[in-house]
Amino acid sequence: MTNPAIKIKSSEILSDNWYILKKIVFDYQKKDGSWETQSREVYDRGNxxxxxxxxxxxxxxxxxxxxxxxxxxxxxxxxxxxxxxxxxxxxxxxxxxxxxxxxxxxxxxxxxxxxxxxxxxxxxxxxxxxxxxxxxxxxxxxxxxxxxxxxxxxxxxxxxxxxxxxxxxxxxxxxxxxxxxxxxxxxxxxxxxx
Ligand SMILES: Nc1nc2c(ncn2[C@@H]2O[C@H](COP(=O)(O)OP(=O)(O)O[C@H]3O[C@H](CO)[C@@H](O)[C@H](O)[C@@H]3O)[C@@H](O)[C@H]2O)c(=O)[nH]1
Ligand SMILES: [Mg+2]
Incomplete structure (x- = not known):
């Protein structure tokens, strides 16, 4: 996880009932150099x-x-x-x-x-x-x-x-x-x- 254009601000577990569902809030640097905040749900059930x-x-x-x-x-x-x-x-x-x-x-x-x-x-x-x-x-x-x-x-x-x-x-x-x-x-x- 190395990308200077991504800064993770928070990672919250929404569910860990069987596998893990997280909500990750992060700052994302756009091509023009400006930053925006995004939020994504990420389901982790392993590989x-x-x-x-x-x-x-x-x-x-x-x-x-x-x-x-x-x-x-x-x-x-x-x-x-x-x-x-x-x-x-x-x-x-x-x-x-x-x-x-x-x-x-x-x-x-x-x-x-x-x-x-x-x-x-x-x-x-x-x-x-x-x-x-x-x-x-x-x-x-x-x-x-x-x-x-x-x-x-x-x-x-x-x-x-x-x-x-x-x-x-x-x-x-x-x-x-x-x-x-x-x-x-x-x-x-x-x-x-x-
Ligand atoms: N109780 C319970 N059991 C679960 C749950 N989710 C999965 N399981 C059980 O966990 C076991 C996992 O079996 P595996 O054979 O290890 O995995 P798979 O489900 O076949 O997964 C494979 O195929 C998937 C679908 O294409 C792939 O996503 C995965 O990577 C893997 O290749 C299965 O018995 C499944 O029923 C759940 O929410 N609750
Ligand atoms: Mg299987």
């Missing part, structure tokens, strides 16, 4: 990691389906959404996080993953940066059912979908999660399945 599992021989990818309340209250009729496996970083680096989440959510145990890029997903309001990974998977890496942690009430369906079908599902709107679209398009552009 995350996500991964596209792909199989070159079968030309398939592993995605998951789960209920997401924020989509349910904003136009997603049943609230179910198809996503790439993902999780929030705990006390670990992004690579360890995504290996743990992959096993919990999909049942595949990975040894090798490859980081491809990182992105702020909603920079106007949410602090979160997501680290994006890809990895090849095969049947012999399947060590459990997956489905997520029952202690966290994660009722996750594991889906194995032909890659080209997944690409079509972006067009039809059946896939409408940003991180998932980004990973599928990455795979397409870089010919990962060929």
């Amino acid at each position: 995350g990691a996500t991964i596209l599992l792909y199989n070159k021989t079968q030309k398939t990818v592993i995605l998951i389906r789960q209920f997401r309340m924020p989509t349910f209250v904003n136009g997603n009729e049943k609230g179910m959404i198809i996503e790439a496996c993902a999780g929030l970083l705990e006390e670990e680096n992004p690579e360890e996080c995504i290996k743990r989440e992959t096993e919990e959510e999909t049942g595949y145990s990975l040894t090798q993953v490859r980081k491809v890029f990182q992105a702020y997903m909603s920079p106007g309001s949410v602090t979160e940066i997501i680290y994006f990974f890809v990895a090849e998977y095969s049947k012999d890496m399947k060590v459990s059912e997956g489905g997520g942690l029952s202690t966290e009430h994660e009722n996750i369906d594991v889906l194995e979908i032909p890659f080209e079908k997944a690409m079509q599902m972006i067009e039809t709107g059946e896939i409408k999660d940003a991180k998932t679209i980004m990973l599928l398009q990455y795979a397409k552009i870089n010919n990962l399945l060929e």
Whole structure:
């Protein structure tokens, strides 16, 4: 945080019920050199990691389906959404996080993953940066059912979908999660399945 054109004046916690919502008041120096005071709400729910599992021989990818309340209250009729496996970083680096989440959510145990890029997903309001990974998977890496942690009430369906079908599902709107679209398009552009 070094920018001489920004001076934070106050940072107030509006909610710390689950994650943290703050109101930050700051002075912002405009291009003409004058200063103005601005206020922004900032939601901090930590950072995350996500991964596209792909199989070159079968030309398939592993995605998951789960209920997401924020989509349910904003136009997603049943609230179910198809996503790439993902999780929030705990006390670990992004690579360890995504290996743990992959096993919990999909049942595949990975040894090798490859980081491809990182992105702020909603920079106007949410602090979160997501680290994006890809990895090849095969049947012999399947060590459990997956489905997520029952202690966290994660009722996750594991889906194995032909890659080209997944690409079509972006067009039809059946896939409408940003991180998932980004990973599928990455795979397409870089010919990962060929
Ligand atoms: N009780 C309660 N539980 C919550 C709340 N918010 C989240 N949780 C629970 O916290 C757990 C987090 O699970 P993870 O697998 O670690 O994270 P995620 O929700 O899948 O998040 C991933 O996907 C998000 C959506 O794309 C990403 O934003 C995030 O970075 C990450 O990649 C889930 O069981 C979720 O239901 C809440 O307000 N209350
Ligand atoms: Mg998750």
